[in-house]
Amino acid sequence: MRKKVVTIGGGTGSFNLLKGLKKYAIRDDEDDSIEIKFIATSTDSGGSSGILRDEFGILPPGDMRQGLVALSNAPKALKWLFGYRFKNEKSALNGHNFGNLFMTALVEYSEGNERKAWEEIHRILDVKGKVMPATWDKTHIVATYEDGKVLEKEHIIDLSKNESLARIKRLYLKNKVKANPEALEALIEADAIIIGPGDLYTSIICNLIIEDISKSICNSKAIKIYNCNIMTKPSETPNYTVADHLHDIEKYLGGGVINIVTYNNNTNFDYYLLEKYKEEKKYPVRFDKKEFEGKNIKLIGKDLISEKDIIRHDSNKLSKLMMDIIFYDV
DSSP, rough: OOOEEEEEOOHHHHHHHHHHHHHHHHHHTTTTEEEEEEEEOOOOSSSHHHHHHHHHOOOOHHHHHHHHHHTBOOOOOHHHHHBBOOOOSTTTTOBHHHHHHHEEEEETTTTTTHHHHHHHHHHHHHBEEEEEEBSSSSEEEEEEESSOEEEEEEEHHOOOOTOOOOOOEEESSSSSSOOOOOHHHHHOOOOOEEEEOOOIIIIIHHTTTHHHHHHHHOOOOEEEEOOSSBOBBBBBBTOBBBHHHHHHHHHHHHHTTOOOEEOOOOOOOHHHHHHHHTTOOOBBBBBOGGGGOOOOOOOEEEEEEESSSSSEEEEHHHHHHHHHHHOOOO
């Protein structure tokens, strides 16, 4: 039976998940195949996306572009182009991503109709699924920390050194927005809703604070899965455990909504790679079962890491685990 899967997030975490899930979305003759819809954050404010957002008044394309590429069945060269970033400090294009520029031009071609441009880009990239923003409205996120500081805009929050290692007390939108109706429909109709992996506040919770998004997740009959991050981040999750991640999600989503939490239980990290992370005050996320006492949540610990020059989720390991949960109740 073909099942409807909705993922929520942004950044490389969502990219790796979607890239792995894609192979299960093109097996039309298989019983255990899926229909994928990705709800991407709309609040990116830094880098190429932030510049294009400010100069052209469009939604920041970065997170949605990554989702499109992950699910694309286009020729390798075209997918490479959409990931290509210009590197020439003497050029005005320095730091810009070709895919972001292409998508900005496509909005112009569509006479400013962003929805029409997104439909067209799905066709151009032969996307095996659907990528959509959490909201079509423009807004920024604001974070207040336990030590009293207030930071505005996604890239400022994400890149904050947070020397005091204060935790984020509250995240909210600078102005009220309407959820994308297509995203709400996808959530209600889903058989499985997968949240994360991704930066806790700037890729995940930034979507949950859109009121109707969180309501639709709660009202959906889908199984709700949260994939916890592998490493902490001083700007958003200083010294967080797996339970801390879930606790903060439940502050915005409500308790008892998440059914399953997955986490990496392979602690055999490369020593020298860990030392590099320690310099940035980033550490492996710890798991303590005692912190989940009294919670009716299924906990699944697996080897999920992919170690190269960076520690992140392995695309194949994570996607296989998702399929095992969705189809075989692992």
